[in-house]
Amino acid sequence: MxxxxxxAAPTEVSFAHLIDPNRKWxxxxxxxxxxxxxxxxxxxxxxxxxxxxxxxxxxxxxxxxxxxxxxxxxxxxxxxxxxxxxxxxxxxxxxxxxxxxxxxxxxxxxxxxxxxxxxxxxxxxxxxxxxxxxxxxxxxxxxxxxxxxxxxxxxxxxxxxxxxxxxxxxxxxxxxxxxxxxxxxxxxxxxxxxxxxxxxxxxxxxxxxxxxxxxxxxSPRWLVNKGREAEALKVLAYYHADGNDQDPLVQYEFEEIKAAIVFDREVxxxxxWKSLVAxxxxxxxxxxxxxxxxxxxxxxxxxxxxxxxxxxxxxxxxxxxxxxxxxxxxxxxxxxxxxxxxxxxxxxxxxxxxxxxxxxxxxxxxxxxxxxxxxxxxxxxxxxxxxxxxxxxxxxxxxxxxxxxxxxxxxxxxxxxxxxxxxxxxxxxxxxxxxxxxxxxxxxxxxxxxxxxxxxxxxxxxxxxxxxxxxxxxxxRTLEETAALFDGEEKLEQIKHEAEVHERREDNSPADEKGEYA
CATH class of the missing domain: 1.20.1250.20 (MFS general substrate transporter like domains)
Structure with a gap:
């Protein structure tokens, strides 16, 4: 290359509008x-x-x-x-x-x-x-x-x-x-x-x-990969949205993580190891x-x-x-x-x-x-x-x-x-x-x-x-968007499509809205 x-990478932040401007470190x-x-x-x-x-x-x-x-x-x-x-x-x-x-x-x-x-x-x-x-x-x-x-x-x-x-x-x-x-x-x-x-x-x-x-x-990504999606959502909600698992940023992260992992594993x-150079x-x-x-x-x-x-x-x-x-x-x-x-x-x-x-x-x-x-x-x-x-x-x-x-x-x-x-x-x-x-x-x-x-x-x-x-x-870029950058924009579109499909299919409420995570 x-x-x-x-x-050629774009400079806009796709998730910026989902972040609460009042939530600072x-x-x-x-x-x-x-x-x-x-x-x-x-x-x-x-x-x-x-x-x-x-x-x-x-x-x-x-x-x-x-x-x-x-x-x-x-x-x-x-x-x-x-x-x-x-x-x-x-x-x-x-x-x-x-x-x-x-x-x-x-x-x-x-x-x-x-x-x-x-x-x-x-x-x-x-x-x-x-x-x-x-x-x-x-x-x-x-x-x-x-x-x-x-x-x-x-x-x-x-x-x-x-x-x-x-x-x-x-x-x-x-x-x-x-x-x-x-x-x-x-x-x-x-x-x-x-x-x-x-x-x-x-x-x-x-x-x-x-x-x-x-x-x-x-790691929420590790939890999703192990089929523990409820725990993953609970971690994201607890630390990224004060326990609100319906927060738009949390839902965006959660669906994108699931779609990217499903895409890499099943599609x-x-x-x-061979995939590193495949x-x-x-x-x-x-x-x-x-x-x-x-x-x-x-x-x-x-x-x-x-x-x-x-x-x-x-x-x-x-x-x-x-x-x-x-x-x-x-x-x-x-x-x-x-x-x-x-x-x-x-x-x-x-x-x-x-x-x-x-x-x-x-x-x-x-x-x-x-x-x-x-x-x-x-x-x-x-x-x-x-x-x-x-x-x-x-x-x-x-x-x-x-x-x-x-x-x-x-x-x-x-x-x-x-x-x-x-x-x-x-x-x-x-x-x-x-x-x-x-x-x-x-x-x-x-x-x-x-x-x-x-x-x-x-x-x-x-x-x-x-x-x-x-x-x-x-x-x-998010982690999933950055990874897709190397595989072409078509992969990013496929990931986003998978995320939309998951969002339509699932109830998206496996964890208590204000669940605690220790």
């Missing part, structure tokens, strides 16, 4: 409750962000390096990559669990596994025990990270779906900030608790989910999803995310305190830009944010390479400090799209029947890219130094061209 077609008790549940799901991403920043910080701690015999090269790569290897082990099972037992229970299962793993990691007495615990953290995170964003996007109030789903990946930095400042605070502890305390605190999001997540609302048989529309989806997953880890960000201390060493900043302080400030900077971009997803559009992000990353990474080369020749402190400045600017550009939008865009372009499987492929590609990245980066930095940056400069140019050609605008 060329660039012209990629911008801050003045409606049930919307506030719904958003509290959504925050509980969003912190799944915090666990992942915490891990990356924690490992960055631990590499600057003498206590950690001594405890594990100063790991370097391949061993250091393994310590960083093992969580993603554990994630790979969970990928064959995660979508079946999400679709089988539901989104809530899958998040709870992942949180339980991560709690056990965090305890083992904190108690580690050897590098082997530490590696095993991190493998288990990755395995559990796969289940929670597969289900949590799906539940967010499927239960959110339509007007807030895009920014809330975009916040999922943005809150990666909330965990990253906590880890960065915890390791900065504990490096003065003259014992193994300098690294055990950060490891212990990694379990906090999982504790909250273990205790609370089973009380959260289940197009769009349910198996139709032109699904091939378009996978072409974008796989590219976004790979780009998100191969845009040069991996160097700073996992090997910031190595970069600092190469530009003459070797003090542990200084390295940890800059890392902590960087995570706050990232969170600011990512959250801001998440709230602009519907206003500015996905395509605009992605293209702006790609252009900014290319420009600022090129500037990093130039300053790095200058420092390698002169060792001038100004050149080293300029590298740090351009790292911050690079991440501002990265955070415009590749932090907030990669998850929200992926889940919104997939139809319900393929959502968990397609999102699983997305996470699988990320893990493969991360594992390779985490092994290659320390070796390449040692061998090439600043010249390694030139590889990423060339690759960022490729990314920008790819996004310009293939990325499709999806703003201001």
């Amino acid at each position: 060329g660039a012209g077609a990629a911008t 801050y003045n409606n008790r049930r919307l506030i409750a719904l958003h509290a549940w959504i925050v509980l799901l969003l912190i799944t991403s915090s666990t992942n962000g915490y891990d990356g920043s924690m490992m960055n910080g631990l590499q600057s701690l003498d206590q950690w390096r001594v405890a594990f015999n100063n790991p370097s090269g391949g061993m250091l790569g393994l310590l960083n990559a093992i969580q993603n290897i554990g994630g790979l082990a969970g990928y064959p099972f995660a979508p079946y669990v999400s679709d089988g037992i539901g989104r809530r229970k899958t998040v709870w299962l992942g949180a339980t596994i991560m709690l056990i793993a965090t305890a083992l990691q904190t108690a580690s007495q050897s590098v082997g025990m530490f590696i095993g615990a991190r493998f288990l953290i990755g395995f559990g995170l796969t289940f929670a990270a597969n289900a949590a964003p799906l539940l967010v996007t499927e239960v959110a109030y339509p007007a807030y779906r895009a920014p809330l789903t975009s916040l999922y990946n943005s809150l990666w930095y909330s965990g990253s900030i906590i880890a960065a400042w915890v390791t900065y605070g504990t490096f003065r502890i003259n014992s193994t608790w300098a690294w055990r305390v950060p490891s212990l605190l990694q379990g906090l999001p999982s504790i909250l989910q273990f205790v609370l997540v089973l009380f959260a609302p289940e 197009s048989h769009n349910v198996g 139709t032109p529309g699904n091939r378009k989806r996978m072409r974008i999803i796989v590219a976004l997953a790979f780009f998100s880890q191969w845009s040069g960000n991996g160097l700073v995310s996992y090997y910031l201390n190595r970069v600092f060493d190469l530009i003459g900043i070797t003090g542990s305190s200084t390295q940890l302080l800059i890392n902590g400030i960087l995570q706050i900077w990232n969170l600011f830009w990512a959250v801001g971009a998440a709230f602009c997803a519907d206003r500015l559009g996905r395509r605009f944010l992605f293209l702006t992000s790609a252009a900014g990353m290319l420009l600022f990474y090129m500037a990093q390479a130039i300053c790095f080369a200058q420092y390698s020749k002169t060792e001038a402190p100004a050149a080293g400090h300029a590298v740090i400045g351009f790292i911050f600017l690079f991440y501002a550009a990265y955070d415009l799209a590749f932090t907030p939008l990669i998850v929200s865009y992926t889940v919104e372009i997939l139809p319900f029947q393929l959502r968990s499987k397609g999102f699983n492929i997305f996470n699988f590609v990320i893990s493969l890219a991360l594992i390779f990245n985490q092994y290659v980066n320390p070796i390449a930095l040692d061998a090439l130094g600043w010249k390694y940056y030139l590889v990423y400069v060339c690759w960022l140019a490729v990314e920008a061209v790819y996004l310009y050609i293939f990325l499709i605008e999806t703003k201001n």
Whole structure:
């Protein structure tokens, strides 16, 4: 699909006239409750962000390096990559669990596994025990990270779906900030608790989910798919219309969900793994999803995310305190830009944010390479400090799209029947890219130094061209309308026809008008 077609999406909001203008996220008790549940799901991403920043910080701690015999090269790569290897082990099972037992229970299962793993990691007495615990953290995170964003996007109030789903990946930095400042605070502890305390605190999001997540609302789309339509309508009515199951918005959502699921399951048989590449529309989806997953880890960000201390060493900043302080400030900077971009997803559009992000990353990474080369020749402190400045600017550009939008865009372009499987492929590609990245980066930095940056400069140019050609605008559509965009407008018309047929046939009152949902 060329660039012209990629911008052809309409901008009107088909459900806008059904939304009560007086029902806002801050003045409606049930919307506030719904958003509290959504925050509980969003912190799944915090666990992942915490891990990356924690490992960055631990590499600057003498206590950690001594405890594990100063790991370097391949061993250091393994310590960083093992969580993603554990994630790979969970990928064959995660979508079946999400679709089988539901989104809530899958998040709870992942949180339980991560709690056990965090305890083992904190108690580690050897590098082997530490590696095993991190493998288990990755395995559990796969289940929670597969289900949590799906539940967010499927239960959110339509007007807030895009920014809330975009916040999922943005809150990666909330965990990253906590880890960065915890390791900065504990490096003065003259014992193994300098690294055990950060490891212990990694379990906090999982504790909250273990205790609370089973009380959260289940996905109405999952409930409809399981034939539990009365429960689905009750969830929609309770949180989206103060319990009124005859509210026009609730009826619109309910009928569209039923029609889309019936269409995919009975008309197009769009349910198996082969369906991911069986139709032109699904091939378009996978072409974008796989590219976004790979780009998100191969845009040069991996160097700073996992090997910031190595970069600092190469530009003459070797003090542990200084390295940890800059890392902590960087995570706050990232969170600011990512959250801001998440709230602009519907206003500015996905395509605009992605293209702006790609252009900014290319420009600022090129500037990093130039300053790095200058420092390698002169060792001038100004050149080293300029590298740090351009790292911050690079991440501002990265955070415009590749932090907030990669998850929200992926889940919104997939139809319900393929959502968990397609999102699983997305996470699988990320893990493969991360594992390779985490092994290659320390070796390449040692061998090439600043010249390694030139590889990423060339690759960022490729990314920008790819996004310009293939990325499709999806703003201001419901989930079902967005999915239909890839399959042609005729599918959208068929879905709407099915919804009208259902509405004529059924009584549409399976739940009490003011039913409560716990």
